[in-house]
């Protein structure tokens with residue numbers, strides 16, 4: 383594997399709740415998260431008359447109070463002019479509605495992220511649809527696991543305050559003027575439906591969101607809303623596209639971890655890791671396997687009730703990728719899907 387340790391761009395890292403000015407017009411703000419991944423990086427781009435915020439943090443009283451402290455220090459003279467959200471996961475979009483309300487600022491997102499966010503918010507306090515239960519049953523969940531899924535369904539709204547009912551759409555290749563510089567919207571796929579990254583070609587700075595992270599690999603999952611999706615192939619295509627845009631001198635600003643250099647080698651390592659996992663999984667399917675049987679092949683750490691859904695989504699994503707490549711096929715028995723290598 384071509385993996386080399388990331389070359390971090392800065393000696394220091396802001397504590398959760400603090401920010402660091404990393405260029406004359408870009409601030410790195412770190413917000414705490416109440417999950418194993420304990421932080422998210424947000425970016426503040428400073429202009430003559432205000433700031434553009436990229437991502438917002440998880441909806442919680444703690445995050446709101448940090449925003450309020452920053453308001454005293456930064457936004458009194460220069461308010462937030464626009465809120466860009468890279469994608470609809472709660473750590474990114476959680477306080478978007480709160481910020482756009484407080485500052486009367488527009489919300490800027492890609493269309494699929496905006497619509498999906500509203501879809502998931504609408505599930506709040508609802509019961510899971512039958513199709514969703516069938517999806518996890520097909521993956522091999524037992525009754526206890528299905529019961530846990532039922533109990534946890536609809537929680538998205540707990541971590542996302544709300545978002546506005548209208549937005550400004552960001553499209554692939556769109557050019558934005560932010561902090562006096564030109565930024566190009568680069569859409570990535572696989573981790574979320576239409577993930578926005580921002581590339582400043584002149585300064586060679588890339589705001590990556592979750593599309594390119596220095597040490598962990600982004601979750602790439604199939605979800606019950608689109609049960610036949612092949613997000614892993616989409617993800618690999620996006621990684622290859624980014625390899626054509628970025629180079630090892632690009633300053634990558636990721637949502638988790640630290641800013642780093644070495645984008646092309648990191649992307650290559652991520653591609654190779656996926657291909658290695660796919661090859662091992664194809665090998666493992668020499669006899670019929672359910673999605674839940676494949677965890678030991680794909681993950682180094684144990685799968686517990688807290689990461690079961692993510693692991694299931696990732697397993698199904700790998701299985702679908704192999705199916706679309708013509709390497710495995712599925713059969714069904716009593717609502718459960720079994721995957722096996724195609725006879726060669």
Ligand SMILES: [Zn+2]
Nearest residue numbers: 469471573592
């Ligand atoms: Zn994400």
